Amino acid sequence: MASVTITVNGQKRTADVEPRTLLVQLLRENHGLTGTHVGCDTSQCGACVIHVNGKSVKACTMLAVQADGASVTTIEGLADGATLHPMQEAFRDNHGLQCGFCTPGMVMSAVDLVQHNADPSEQEIRDWLEGNICRCTGYHNIVKSVKAGAAAMRKTKTKKK
Amino acid sequence: MDGSLIGSPVRRKEDQRFLTGRGNYTDDINRPGQAYAYIIRSPHGHAKIKKIDASAAAKTKGVIAVFTGDDMKVGSLPCGWQVKSTDGSPMKEPPHPPIAQGKVRHVGDQVCVVIAETYAIARDAAEKVKIDYQPLPAVVDMRRALESKSLVHDDVPKNLCYDWTIGDAKAVNDAFAKAHKVAKIELINNRLIANAMEPRAAIGDYDRSNGDYTLYTTSQNPHVIRLLMGAFVLQIPESKLRVVAPDVGGGFGSKIYHYAEEAIVTWAAGKLARPVKWTAERSESFMSDAHGRDHITHAKVAMDKDGRFLALMVDTMANMGAYLSTFAPCIPTYLHGTLLAGNYATPAIYTNVKAVFTNTVPVDAYRGAGRPECTYLLERLVDVAAREMKLDRAEIRRRNFIHADDFPYQTPVALKYDSGDYHTLMDKAIRLSGWDDFEKRRAEAKKRGKLRGIGISTYIEACGIAPSAVVGSLGARAGLYECANVRVHPTGSVTVFTGTHSHGQGHETTFAQLVAERLGLTVEQVDVVHGDTAKIPFGMGTYGSRSLAVGGVAIAKALDKIIAKGKKIAAHLLEASESDIEFRNGAFTVAGTDKKKMLGEVSLAAYVPHNYPIDKLEPGLEETAFFDPLNFSYPAGCHVCEVEIDPDTGVTKIVNFTAVDDFGRVLNPMIVDGQVHGGIAQGIGQALLETCVYDDNGQLVTGSLMDYCMPRADDLPSFKTGTHNVPARDNPLGVKGCGEVGAIGSPPAVIGAVIDALSPLGVTHMEMPATPLRVWQAINGTKHRKAAE
Numbered sequence: 037m038a039s040v041t042i043t044v045n046g047q048k049r050t051a052d053v054e055p056r057t058l059l060v061q062l063l064r065e066n067h068g069l070t071g072t073h074v075g076c077d078t079s080q081c082g083a084c085v086i087h088v089n090g091k092s093v094k095a096c097t098m099l100a101v102q103a104d105g106a107s108v109t110t111i112e113g114l115a116d117g118a119t120l121h122p123m124q125e126a127f128r129d130n131h132g133l134q135c136g137f138c139t140p141g142m143v144m145s146a147v148d149l150v151q152h153n154a155d156p157s158e159q160e161i162r163d164w165l166e167g168n169i170c171r172c173t174g175y176h177n178i179v180k181s182v183k184a185g186a187a188a189m190r191k192t193k194t195k196k197k
Numbered sequence: 198m199d200g201s202l203i204g205s206p207v208r209r210k211e212d213q214r215f216l217t218g219r220g221n222y223t224d225d226i227n228r229p230g231q232a233y234a235y236i237i238r239s240p241h242g243h244a245k246i247k248k249i250d251a252s253a254a255a256k257t258k259g260v261i262a263v264f265t266g267d268d269m270k271v272g273s274l275p276c277g278w279q280v281k282s283t284d285g286s287p288m289k290e291p292p293h294p295p296i297a298q299g300k301v302r303h304v305g306d307q308v309c310v311v312i313a314e315t316y317a318i319a320r321d322a323a324e325k326v327k328i329d330y331q332p333l334p335a336v337v338d339m340r341r342a343l344e345s346k347s348l349v350h351d352d353v354p355k356n357l358c359y360d361w362t363i364g365d366a367k368a369v370n371d372a373f374a375k376a377h378k379v380a381k382i383e384l385i386n387n388r389l390i391a392n393a394m395e396p397r398a399a400i401g402d403y404d405r406s407n408g409d410y411t412l413y414t415t416s417q418n419p420h421v422i423r424l425l426m427g428a429f430v431l432q433i434p435e436s437k438l439r440v441v442a443p444d445v446g447g448g449f450g451s452k453i454y455h456y457a458e459e460a461i462v463t464w465a466a467g468k469l470a471r472p473v474k475w476t477a478e479r480s481e482s483f484m485s486d487a488h489g490r491d492h493i494t495h496a497k498v499a500m501d502k503d504g505r506f507l508a509l510m511v512d513t514m515a516n517m518g519a520y521l522s523t524f525a526p527c528i529p530t531y532l533h534g535t536l537l538a539g540n541y542a543t544p545a546i547y548t549n550v551k552a553v554f555t556n557t558v559p560v561d562a563y564r565g566a567g568r569p570e571c572t573y574l575l576e577r578l579v580d581v582a583a584r585e586m587k588l589d590r591a592e593i594r595r596r597n598f599i600h601a602d603d604f605p606y607q608t609p610v611a612l613k614y615d616s617g618d619y620h621t622l623m624d625k626a627i628r629l630s631g632w633d634d635f636e637k638r639r640a641e642a643k644k645r646g647k648l649r650g651i652g653i654s655t656y657i658e659a660c661g662i663a664p665s666a667v668v669g670s671l672g673a674r675a676g677l678y679e680c681a682n683v684r685v686h687p688t689g690s691v692t693v694f695t696g697t698h699s700h701g702q703g704h705e706t707t708f709a710q711l712v713a714e715r716l717g718l719t720v721e722q723v724d725v726v727h728g729d730t731a732k733i734p735f736g737m738g739t740y741g742s743r744s745l746a747v748g749g750v751a752i753a754k755a756l757d758k759i760i761a762k763g764k765k766i767a768a769h770l771l772e773a774s775e776s777d778i779e780f781r782n783g784a785f786t787v788a789g790t791d792k793k794k795m796l797g798e799v800s801l802a803a804y805v806p807h808n809y810p811i812d813k814l815e816p817g818l819e820e821t822a823f824f825d826p827l828n829f830s831y832p833a834g835c836h837v838c839e840v841e842i843d844p845d846t847g848v849t850k851i852v853n854f855t856a857v858d859d860f861g862r863v864l865n866p867m868i869v870d871g872q873v874h875g876g877i878a879q880g881i882g883q884a885l886l887e888t889c890v891y892d893d894n895g896q897l898v899t900g901s902l903m904d905y906c907m908p909r910a911d912d913l914p915s916f917k918t919g920t921h922n923v924p925a926r927d928n929p930l931g932v933k934g935c936g937e938v939g940a941i942g943s944p945p946a947v948i949g950a951v952i953d954a955l956s957p958l959g960v961t962h963m964e965m966p967a968t969p970l971r972v973w974q975a976i977n978g979t980k981h982r983k984a985a986e
Contacts, residue, residue: 073222112217131208
C-alpha cells in the first residue's frame with residue numbers, strides 16, 4: 037500500500053492505496069468524488085478529465101501515486117459555493133448536456149481550453165474537444181456552450197481586474 | 198395547453214446536479230458490505246466448454262465465491278416478442294442462459310463469475326480460473342449462415358430464426374410486370390454499437406430480514422426488468438423485487454434489454470446474502486451490450502413513365518446474433534417492414550425478412566430500430582430511381598409523396614398514418630439548405646480541387662410505441678401503455694411519478710412544464726420521479742420516442758382526474774355547484790364571480806378534511822392514470838447533407854447539414870433541438886465512421902474505442918434545423934416524438950451526398966461507413982478503370 041496525499045478541491049486528503057490504483061479510482065472510491073466518471077478503458081472518452089495543478093488531465097491515465105502532493109480540482113470543486121462557474125452556467129444555458137455522463141469531463145476540459153485560449157473559434161473548440169466523447173448532443177450545443185462560457189469567463193476576468 | 202410554459206425553452210432542472218458532479222449513476226452507488234463481481238467471458242466465437250477448474254481462484258484470499266453455469270441454473274433470459282414465419286410456425290427461440298451451459302456462442306458470452314471483496318481481487322483471481330474450450334467453427338457471415346454446416350443452436354436448422362413476410366405479393370408482381378422502369382439496389386446496413394457513455398452496471402442487494410431483493414441497474418425501463426427477471430429468470434415475485442434505474446448515462450436502446458449481469462448479481466446477492474456490484478469495462482460493453490442494425494437488403498421499385506412508384510419489393514436478411522435479445526425479432530419486422538411505404542403513396546408493397554442466428558453478440562434496437570434501416574434502403578433506392586428516370590432527386594420524391602390532404606392514410610403494410618405534410622417539409626429543407634443553387638458551390642469547390650456533393654432524404658417514423666392491441670397482434674408479449682401518478686401534496690407542491698425513464702431526454706423538465714402549465718404552478722414546484730419500481734406504480738419505460746407521446750398523455754390524464762376531484766372539493770368549500778366551478782391558472786373559481794380557492798387551499802382541505810364533503814369524497818389529492826393510444830404517432834422530415842471530399846485522401850467533410858422535421862406539438866424546443874442534433878450525429882457516425890467488424894472466427898475486431906470510430910467534435914459540423922409541425926391527430930396532446938428521427942433521416946442524406954460528389958467520376962454506389970479508404974478506392978478504382986478503357 038502507498039500513502040497518497042492530494043489537495044482536492046481545496047481540502048488536503050490522504051489515503052492508503054495499492055500502487056496500481058488510478059487517480060480516478062482514488063477520487064471515486066477513496067474520496068467519494070463520484071462526479072468524475074469512467075467511460076472507457078483506453079483513455080479515449082475523456083469523461084474523467086480533472087485539473088491537476090491547474091491543467092486538464094484524464095484521471096484514468098495517471099496513477100494515484102503520481103498525484104501525491106498535487107493540487108486537484110474536480111467538477112465538484114468548480115462552482116463557487118452555490119454560484120456555478122461561468123462554464124457550468126453556459127452549459128446549462130445552451131443545453132450543452134443531456135445524460136450528463138460526459139459533462140464533468142467536458143466542462144473541465146473546456147475550462148482548460150479557455151485558460152489557454154480566451155476566445156476560441158468554433159474550429160478550435162472542436163479540435164480541443166477531440167479527446168472528449170459525447171454520444172448525446174452531437175456536440176452542436178457543447179460548442180455553443182464553450183463559446184458562451186469563454187465569453188463569460190472573459191467578462192469575469194475583466195471585472196476582477 | 199398553449200400557455201406560456203408550453204413551447205418554451207425552459208432550462209433543464211436536472212442540469213444542476215449533472216453540472217456539479219452530483220448525478221447519481223449506478224456505479225456511483227455503493228451498498229454496505231458490498232462485494233464485487235468480475236465476469237469471465239468467452240474468448241471464442243463458438244466453442245464447447247469441456248471443463249472449468251476454479252479451485253485455485255476460489256482459494257485466493259479475498260475471493261468470496263466463484264460461480265459457473267453449473268451453479269446458476271435459472272430461467273432463460275426471455276424474449277419479449279414472438280414473430281411468426283409466413284408458414285405460421287413460431288420463430289425459433291433457443292434458450293439464453295445468463296451463464297453459459299456447456300457451450301459459448303459469441304465472444305463475450307458469460308462463462309464464470311468471480312466474486313470478491315474488491316474488484317481488483319476478483320479480476321486477478323479470474324486469471325486463475327482454468328477453462329478448457331473445444332473451439333467450433335463459427336457462423337459469422339449472415340449470407341453463409343443458412344447454408345452453414347455449423348449451427349449456433351443445435352435445434353435451429355439452417356440457423357434460421359424466422360422467415361417473415363408482409364404485403365401483397367401478387368399485386369407487387371403484377372405491377373412489376375407492367376412497369377415502365379425498374380430501379381434496383383443491394384445494400385448493407387452496417388452493424389453498430391450504441392456506446393452510451395456510461396458503461397452498463399448492476400448492483401444486486403438482498404435484505405435478510407424480509408427476503409426482499411433490490412437491483413440497481415443502468416436501465417431504460419426498470420419495471421420491464423423487474424417483470425422479465427422476476428417472472429422468467431429468477432422466479433422472484435414483484436412484491437419481493439425492487440428495481441432502481443437511477444441516473445442513466447445514455448441508452449439509445451442498448452439499455453432496454455434484460456441482461457445476464459442483472460440476473461447474475463441479483464441471484465448472487467441472494468446466495469451470498471450481501472450486495473454484489475458489477476460495472477462493465479468499456480471493452481466488456483463492446484462484447485456484451487446488444488449491437489444494432491446489421492441488415493443485408495435487396496430492393497426494387499417499379500415505376501410508370503412519369504416516375505410514379507407502382508410497387509416495391511424488398512428482401513432483407515437480419516442478424517439476430519447468438520441469442521434473441523428482448524426486442525430483437527420485432528426490429529426487422531414490425532419496426533421495419535411496416536414502414537416501407539415511407540413518405541410515398543406506393544400502392545403495392547411486399548417484403549420478406551429472414552432472421553438468422555450467428556456467433557456474434559445479440560443484435561437489438563439501436564436508436565431508430567428498424568426505421569433507420571428502412572429509411573436507408575428506401576431513400577437510397579429512390580435516388581437510384583431518380584437517376585434511372587433522369588429526374589431531380591427532390592422532384593421524384595415530390596411526385597410520389599402522400600399528399601397533405603390524404604391523411605389519415607392507410608399504407609399497404611398495416612400502418613395508418615394520421616397526419617403529415619411532406620411537400621412542405623421538403624420545400625422548407627430545400628430552401629434552408631440552398632439546394633437550388635448547389636451547383637454554384639460545386640463549381641467553386643472544384644476550383645479548390647475538392648469534390649462537393651449534396652444529398653437529400655425524407656423519412657417517416659412510427660413512434661410513440663404503444664397501441665397495445667396493435668403490438669399484441671404483431672407479436673408483442675406485453676402491453677405498451679404508460680402509467681403516471683400525480684400527487685398534489687397538502688401545501689400544493691406536486692410530485693409526478695412516471696413509468697418512463699429519462700437518460701438524457703430531460704423528462705424532469707418537460708413533464709414539469711406540462712404539469713405546471715395545467716395546474717398553474719411554476720416548474721420548480723413540480724418534481725418528476727422516475728426509475729424506481731418501489732415508487733412508481735408501473736411503467737413500460739423509454740424507447741421508441743414514446744415518453745411524451747404515451748407517458749406524457751398518461752400524466753395529462755392523471756391531471757384531468759386531479760382537476761375533476763379538485764372541482765368537487767372547491768364546490769364544497771365555495772358552496773357552489775360543481776358544474777359552476779372553473780379551473781384556470783391554479784385557481785378554482787365560481788364562474789362569473791371572483792369567488793375562488795387556489796389549488797393549495799383545495800389540496801390542504803383534501804388532506805385536512807375538517808370542512809370536506811367526506812360523505813361523497815375520499816380525502817387526499819392523488820391520481821393514477823394509464824394511457825394506451827389507439828395509433829402510433831408519425832413524425833416525418835427531410836434532411837439535406839452537403840459534403841466536400843478531398844480526392845487525394847478520400848476524407849469526407851460534412852460542410853452543411855439541414856434537418857426540417859414535423860414533431861407535432863412541441864413542449865420544449867430547446868430539448869427537441871438537442872435530440873435532433875444527437876440523432877443526426879449518430880446517423881453521420883453510421884454513414885461515415887462507425888462499423889462493427891468480426892473476423893471469420895467470430896473475433897470482435899472493433900472491440901474498443903481505439904478501434905470503433907465514434908464521432909468526435911471535430912468530425913461534425915453545426916447543424917441547421919427547422920420545423921414544420923403538424924399536430925398529431927391521433928395523439929391527445931398532439932405530440933409525435935423526436936428522439937430517433939436524427940438517426941433515421943441522416944444516413945441516406947450523407948451517403949447520397951458522397952455519391953453525388955463522386956458521380957462525375959462515375960461512382961453510383963457506396964456502402965456505409967464511407968471511410969476515407971472506401972472513398973479513395975472508389976475514386977481511384979474508377980480512374981484506373983477509365984485509364985484501362
